[in-house]
Structure formats: C-alpha cells, structure tokens
Amino acid sequence: MRILLTGVNGQVGWELQRTLAPLGEVIAADRSRLDLADTAGIRRAVDAIAPDLIVNPAAYTAVDKAETEPDLAHAINAAAPGELALAAAARGIPLVHFSTDYVFDGKQSVAYTEADAPNPLGVYGATKLAGERAVARAGAPHLILRASWVYSLRGRNFLLTMQRLLRERETLAVVDDQFGAPTWSRLIAEATALVVARWLERLEPTATSGIYHLSCGGRTSWHGFTAAIRAQLADTDAELARLTAIPTSGYPTPAARPANSQLDCDKLAETFGVRLPDWETALALCLNQDFQQSTQ
Ligand SMILES: NC(=O)c1ccc[n+]([C@@H]2O[C@H](COP(=O)([O-])OP(=O)(O)OC[C@H]3O[C@@H](n4cnc5c(N)ncnc54)[C@H](OP(=O)(O)O)[C@@H]3O)[C@@H](O)[C@H]2O)c1
Numbered sequence: 001m002r003i004l005l006t007g008v009n010g011q012v013g014w015e016l017q018r019t020l021a022p023l024g025e026v027i028a029a030d031r032s033r034l035d036l037a038d039t040a041g042i043r044r045a046v047d048a049i050a051p052d053l054i055v056n057p058a059a060y061t062a063v064d065k066a067e068t069e070p071d072l073a074h075a076i077n078a079a080a081p082g083e084l085a086l087a088a089a090a091r092g093i094p095l096v097h098f099s100t101d102y103v104f105d106g107k108q109s110v111a112y113t114e115a116d117a118p119n120p121l122g123v124y125g126a127t128k129l130a131g132e133r134a135v136a137r138a139g140a141p142h143l144i145l146r147a148s149w150v151y152s153l154r155g156r157n158f159l160l161t162m163q164r165l166l167r168e169r170e171t172l173a174v175v176d177d178q179f180g181a182p183t184w185s186r187l188i189a190e191a192t193a194l195v196v197a198r199w200l201e202r203l204e205p206t207a208t209s210g211i212y213h214l215s216c217g218g219r220t221s222w223h224g225f226t227a228a229i230r231a232q233l234a235d236t237d238a239e240l241a242r243l244t245a246i247p248t249s250g251y252p253t254p255a256a257r258p259a260n261s262q263l264d265c266d267k268l269a270e271t272f273g274v275r276l277p278d279w280e281t282a283l284a285l286c287l288n289q290d291f292q293q294s295t296q
Pocket residue numbers: 006007008009010011012013030031034035036037038056057058059060061076098099100101102128146147148149150151155185
C-alpha cells in the first residue's frame with residue numbers, strides 16, 4: 001500500500017511517518033512536494049504520487065494568527081482537504097483527515113460526542129469545520145479524527161513552552177477555566193495506525209466512514225496540565241516558577257477558545273476497539289521516555 005502522508009514535520013505527522021510504516025510505503029509529502037495552499041495543484045500532485053491511501057494531518061494550526069489570515073487558513077484547512085478528498089474519490093481510495101475540538105463552542109457542560117452540533121468560536125475552528133464538511137461531501141471512504149490539546153517532544157507546543165517558562169520565571173500565571181484533555185501526538189499516531197489497519201482489513205470502509213473523537217481520557221485545565229508538568233520537573237530541577245491560576249479574561253487572545261473541549265471517545269472505542277489512556281498516564285509515558293533518552 002502506498003500511503004501519501006502530509007504534514008510530516010508537524011507534531012502528529014512526524015509520528016505518523018513512523019507508526020504507518022508497517023502498513024505500507026509512506027510517501028512523505030512535505031510542503032515542498034505538496035503545498036496545500038495551492039488548491040489547484042493538489043490533484044496533480046496526488047495523481048503523480050498515485051497513492052492507495054491519503055493521510056492528512058497537515059493544517060494551518062496558528063489559532064490566533066488565523067484571525068488575521070482567514071483566506072490562507074481556509075485554503076489549507078478547508079479547500080485543501082476537500083480537494084484531497086475529491087482526488088481520493090476519483091481514484092477510489094480512502095482518506096484519513098484530522099480535525100479539532102475547536103469546532104465546538106465549549107458551552108456544553110459534559111464531554112462532546114460526534115452527534116453534538118459544532119459552533120466554532122474563531123476562524124481556525126470554522127475553517128477546520130468547513131474542511132470536515134468538504135471531506136464528507138466528496139464521496140471517498142473517510143475517517144475524520146478530531147483530536148484535542150496536542151503536545152509532543154518536538155516543535156512548538158504547550159508542553160515545551162511550559163517546561164521552558166517554569167525554569168525561566170519566578171511565577172507563572174496559567175488559565176484555569178478552560179477544560180480539555182491534553183493528548184500526546186505519538187499516541188494519536190499509534191491509535192491512528194491501529195484504526196486504519198482495522199478499518200481497511202476488517203470493516204466496511206464506506207459504512208464506517210465518518211467523524212471519530214480521538215483524544216486522551218479525563219480532563220483538566222491548562223493550569224492543571226501545567227501543574228502536572230511542573231510536578232514531573234520537580235524531581236530534577238531545584239528552582240521552578242510558582243504557579244498561579246487565572247481566568248481566561250486574565251489572558252486575552254485574538255481568538256476565543258472553548259471553555260469545555262472535552263471529547264467523548266466512546267464511538268472510536270466501540271467501532272475500532274481503540275481508546276487512548278487518560279491524559280496523566282499519557283504525560284508520564286511521554287516524559288519518562290524523554291528522561292530515558294536524556295540519560296542514554
Ligand atoms: N495542535 C493542537 O493542539 C491540535 C488540537 C486539536 C486538533 N489538531 C489537529 O491535529 C492535526 C495535526 O496537528 P499538529 O499539532 O500536528 O499540527 P502542526 O504541528 O502545527 O503541524 C502542521 C503541519 O502542517 C503543515 N502545513 C502547514 N501549511 C501547509 C501547507 N501550505 N502545505 C503543506 N503543509 C502545510 C506544516 O508544515 P511545515 O512544517 O512546513 O510548517 C506542519 O508540518 C491538525 O489537523 C490539527 O488541526 C491539533
């Protein structure tokens with residue numbers, strides 16, 4: 001199986017390049033090979049690669065910047081996935097696409113299921129929702145996997161930023177009234193490989209096409225997540241910033257964020273037999289692996 005993979009230098013794409021390798025030949029299409037902002041060139045690039053499966057974790061993920069670059073965000077997050085899905089439909093091949101908890105407004109008090117109505121608060125969420133709808137419309141067998149609060153050990157993300165700030169600052173104020181489940185990109189990629197194998201081998205890909213929530217279990221706030229990161233660092237670092245909790249209003253951002261981002265992942269578990277661990281277990285797994293690497 002030839003697997004066309006986008007976003008290979010991103011948090012999820014980097015890991016997918018490794019976890020999809022046992023399923024086939026992964027053709028790593030970075031921006032230089034497949035520029036998703038160039039909607040007109042996508043079909044040509046896909047045909048030249050001639051894949052049997054397309055996996056698309058690439059996205060315009062700068063949530064605040066998207067407010068001032070709506071056209072570019074729309075091209076990458078909405079038009080491009082639609083075009084990839086049309087190319088997949090024309091070739092008769094399946095597509096796996098990634099989306100986000102930010103399609104919801106966060107006003108619900110319990111975890112969101114796939115049946116709950118989206119209502120994005122900002123440009124990023126709106127363009128990702130448009131991408132989901134374009135993928136679903138195109139007619140190819142598809143999985144749309146919605147993740148939340150993704151972090152990893154490389155690139156720019158909340159975990160690495162907080163590790164740095166905890167070491168640099170004396171005090172650190174972090175938002176304590178937005179709730180969700182931090183999710184390690186490696187676990188998303190491992191679950192995706194398992195899901196894809198089961199989807200294509202054992203299930204009817206068209207009948208099981210649709211949206212699935214894929215995030216770690218449990219829930220915390222950004223402050224709670226930072227406290228857990230701090231606790232892991234406390235073993236090795238003597239001086240760490242003191243943490244304080246602030247409301248969202250104390251940290252204004254150009255794009256509004258949902259207050260509740262928690263995703264109910266039962267549908268994925270029931271269909272594919274795959275469920276990610278709770279966020280605290282995932283963080284321990286992620287940081288313990290980092291510790292082993294650094295001591296080798
Ligand atoms: N990050 C989160 O907290 C989060 C939360 C929920 C859902 N998600 C979703 O999960 C998926 C993976 O997110 P992530 O955190 O892995 O994203 P990421 O680390 O920001 O990586 C995004 C990737 O997309 C690529 N990309 C951007 N513009 C492109 C273009 N014009 N042409 C080709 N490639 C382009 C980037 O390429 P370069 O390396 O060249 O810039 C990068 O490799 C996305 O669909 C995202 O919406 C993310």
